[in-house]
Amino acid sequence: MQSFLSQSPSLGHSEAPHAFVDSSFEDSSISSVKPEDIYDNRSSSLATSVSFEPPQVHHKTEFPQPFLPPSECQPERVCPPLPSFFPPVPINGTPTSVAPADIKTPDGWIKRNPDLVRLTGKHPFNTEAPLTPLFDAGFLTPAHLHVVRNHGAVPMVDKTRLRNWKIRVHGLVNHECEFSLQDLKDKFQVVTLPVTIVCAGNRRKEQNMIRQSLGFSWGAAGVSTALWTGVYLSDILDYVKPIPRKAKYVIFEGADDLPNGPYGTSQKISLASRRDQGMLIAWAMNGLPLEPDHGFPVRVVIPGQIGGRMVKWLTRIEISDQESQHYVFSEPSLVQIFNMAGIDNKVLPMQLSPEQARSEEKWWYDPNAIVKPEHGSMLDIPSEAHTQFFTCRGYAYSGGGRRITRVEISLDGGNTWELADIEYPEDMYRQYCHEDPIYGTLDLTERDTCFCWCFWRYEIPHWRLADASSIAVRAMDEGLSIQPRDMYLNATSMMNNWWFRVSISKSQYADGGFQVRFEHPTLPAARAGGWMERMKAAGMDILNPSFGDSGSSMLAKKTPTRAAEVSMKNPKVSRQITVEEVKGQTRRNPGFSLSKADEVLGLPIGQHVFIRLRKKGTGEMIQRAYTPISKEDSSGVIDVLVKVYFPNVGYPDGGKMTMAMQELFVGDEVEMKGPFGSFEWKGRGKASWKGKERTVKEVGMVNYADLSSAGENDGRSRDKAWIVYGNKTEEDILLRDELDEMCKMHGEERIRVYYTVSNPKKGWAFGTGRISREMLKEHLPVASCDRMVLACGPEGMISEVVRGGLAGLGWDIEESVVVF
Structure with a gap:
């Protein structure tokens, strides 16, 4: 789980965890699609139901046209629009030329954003965006700013290779087969999901300031979010029928040509076969074909897990009884070793040094999680700044589909914390189901898991900034996991998610005002800057940072003087309520x-x-x-x-x-969410029901006691209310004191209440038993066009007693009886 702090005086971004055998499988012609259909499917994009039981009818979908990366064909293309009730689609800045750094590399044919921060030199391409443009882009990240993690050269996929692209699905399945992209689109439901992708090394630069790990120095922008379009992996597995009790893992392999074989990872089949996990075989990003760096033509997207699990340029899916045995050797200067047995980019024990990790291979079989957090701006604070505020903003996320439930800000080194406001743009997709010819089905209405980042904001008065020497932020998810105060050092520097702290330095003007400068922990890659570098050069303990005079080392703190306790107890009352x-x-x-x-x-x-x-x-x-x-x-x-x-x-x-x-x-x-309901009491004999205005002189109520409609206190209303109120016991009667008081105030001519209970105590003066037709006849007014009955209760009582009983008493059930 991560939270990150971004400061700016104004809001800048857009507000912003048994298959059956189907005989029809043998009759399906998986390879019957013409290769050219991939490029022009406008006349033949009919979607058929997958061979599930029962068959599903899917809306007609098509590939974005032309089906080539925008950077290679029509860079001016914009993302297909979506309805305004969803977060806005991102604004693309598709590169039009090869960046100078790529010209003499194996990737010299790819057009990339030259402003991206390169973390491993010119090649391979591992980059994050500058943090401010990434954040200002909003909830959805455009492709030219999206995080990239490559282990070698990007496979070149021309039109010929694209036409022949197949994904082989084999292993412990009843039906081995190959799928073209057209097969995937035609045989399975096309869906789009918003998913945040993050590198497990996010914020690793901070740990590398303590000691150099086995990984390169990610900053705070190794995270991005996009709309991914494709088909559910679970649907494909249901189609090929994994062999029960033997199939345990799903292994993915890409087309990249690496020294020790293609990149590969795996997932437990128990997770991969569940739709609610949202695992996709995807061919589009934000409604456009994938860029080469993001896996064109097809990749794996696994929500809630680190980006290292999401194989790009997918060519093979194997169902196996063991985890993936793929190995990857990358970063020639470090020779990282990753065992891809289902978990990429391991978190190793704190006591393990990088040297041990290189020499002792056993350590690379431990599992992992996720991580995340930017630098320096100025703010002038005038001497009279009592009413001015500064808006702190940032993002937070957690793994495994867990929702961020709180983000807290501290201005005193963690002694006290205050709640920030959280915005979850992902929730906008839960309100409506949308069908689209490019995006397919975009529907999160039945899904509660959170696979995307959220944004938070907190307003700080200027005078408090003038008194503070740091800002710290931490987040908590619904599993009650909270960001730790201290850094967890490990050989790979994975999952670095201690509090994100911003140092505040101040200089005072002659008129009493201040200029405040914010300083983040580090800058990505080899860029110099940040309070960690400055403190380290000064010989300070950066694991226990102390910021200025009012800062805290978080080891020794002056205990504030406590005021004498004020007793709120009455000394004459000794009984304690448990x-x-x-x-x-x-x-x-x-x-x-x-x-x-x-x-x-x-x-x-x-x-x-x-x-x-x-x-x-x-x-x-x-x-x-x-x-x-x-x-x-x-x-x-x-x-x-x-x-x-x-x-x-x-x-x-x-x-x-x-x-x-x-x-x-x-x-x-x-x-x-509200208001809802077809009935509205407007007072003084006026009501609205089913869109019609009604004049109502008397109201009968059955188990419904809205005090506002039962009696008004303006003295001019002469409306009458008759209430029959049933409960199990006398103690269960809600609002009894209030109802009795209103009866005394207005008298029986205006309000009459008849109570009935199933289990009365001795001396009970009202009715006994459940509400009956006889009670309705005796204690409600006679049916009339200027009278209505308002009723609430269990279905059995409503259907048998209320509707049946009132109909027998002459009430027009459709026109005069309102059931809540």
């Missing part, structure tokens, strides 16, 4: 703060909101409708009334939503 007593109460009245304190709720009476939250522990996303009890004109907060259904014999897990709410703490966030 946690169990509080938890045993079924009534909850949670309040949720809106985004702004002065934001008016504006929720019409009788309408509801959807509340969505992720259950702690399982990560399951749950959504339910609730009718708030806040007034329509209340501002800054929305209150709901929740009855908690605790686990019992009949329902061992209790109520799914209410138990999830029970786990919320102050400061947790939920999602809300």
Whole structure:
């Protein structure tokens, strides 16, 4: 998990983890597609269903035309547009000429962005973008800024080689076969997913400042996000039918020509065969053909894992009982050794030195994870800067599909932390399902995993910057993994994700103002600069950095003087209420703060909101409708009334939503959407239902007690409310005190409440048992065109008692009975 800090006074980017045998397989002609169809499929792009059960009908799709990298053909091409409710497609800056650094290399034919930061000299091509342009590009990264990790020369794929390109799928399968790109498109559902790709060596330069590792010096921009179009790997596996109990791994191999054979990795088949893992065989990036550096014509994309697992220029998929045995030797000056047994770019134990790692091969069989974080700008702070703010922004991400749940900022070396605002553009793809002839199906509506980076921002008053000597940022994901304070040194310098810190140096003007300079830890590759280099040259301990006078070494700190404790207890009260007593109460009245304190709720009476939250522990996303009890004109907060259904014999897990709410703490966030509902009470005898205005003099309520519609306090309304309210016990009656108070205030001529409980106590003065037709007849008004009944409850009660009972009493169910 990573968070990264980027500073600028204004917002710059765009807001911004048994197959069956199908006899029809033998009748399918996999190699019957004409090679030229790859280049012009406008007249023959009919998609057929994969031989699954039942067959799926897919929308017609086509390859982006011409199907060649934009840098080789029509560099002015723009990404195909998407609806405005999605994040904007990136703006391309496709190179039009070969960069001078590439001219005399094996890649002298590739047109590349000359502004990319080269990390391994001229060849092989391993680059990251300058951090600010990468961040300012927004959620989706254009190809010319996307991170690149190559181990050797890029395979040259001309039109002839493209026409004959096949992906061989073989090994422990019932049906070995070869697929052309046209086969993939025609036989399987074409989909597009947003995926963040990151190198496991991201931010390695910081560890190399401590000691030189086996890897080259990545900066903070070894991460990028794009829309990847292709087909699910799981669909291909379902097609070829891996042999049960024998097939354990899926091995990928590319077409790159390396000294010790092609690059290859593997995945467990238990993961690769799951659609929700989002593993793709992809041929397009942001709606355009892949660039050579990104795997043209086809590559593997594996969300939530490091980029080293994603084989480019894919030619072979093998189903095996063991992990990949591919080896890669790259970076001639370092002779890195990577065992590609399913895990690329290992994190080695802290005590292991680079020299041991080179000589003791056993260490290269340990598993790994992911990492990530830029430098120097100025800010003038005038002497009178009490109302001015500075916007800190950055990005954060985690691995394995886990969502970033909080990003925290510290201005005092980590003594105290404050929450930043998080924006998840990936969520915009969860709202709508979109079909497109190029992108295919773009649909995350049923997927809760997060495979992309998010953005965060935090407003810092100028006067606090003038007092601070550093800014630190850390992130936490939904698995409660949090970025550590200290660096984890290892031989490969993988997964460097300690707090990202920015040093603040200040100079004061004659008028009392300040000029503030921000300094990041390092600059990528061999570029000089950063506070780590400066502190190291001064002989300081950069593993325990101390920033200025107000900085902290994080080892010894002056303990602040604590104020005398103020007792909030009444000394005359000795009884203690236990946690169990509080938890045993079924009534909850949670309040949720809106985004702004002065934001008016504006929720019409009788309408509801959807509340969505992720259950702690399982990560399951749950959504339910609730009718708030806040007034329509209340501002800054929305209150709901929740009855908690605790686990019992009949329902061992209790109520799914209410138990999830029970786990919320102050400061947790939920999602809300609304208003929804076809009924609106406008007051003083006026209501709207199903788009029609109604005059209503009396309202009957069954298990529905909206106080605002039950009785108004302006003294001029003469509306009447008749309420029949059923519960299991007297203690279960929600809002009883409020209802009784309203009855006293307005009298029985305006409000009548009849309670009934299934398990009454001795002396209970109201009804006993469940709500019945007889209760409705006795305690609701007689049917009339100027009367309505509002009802809420379990389906059995609604269908049998309410609808059936009221119909027998002469009520027009379709026109006068509203069920919530």
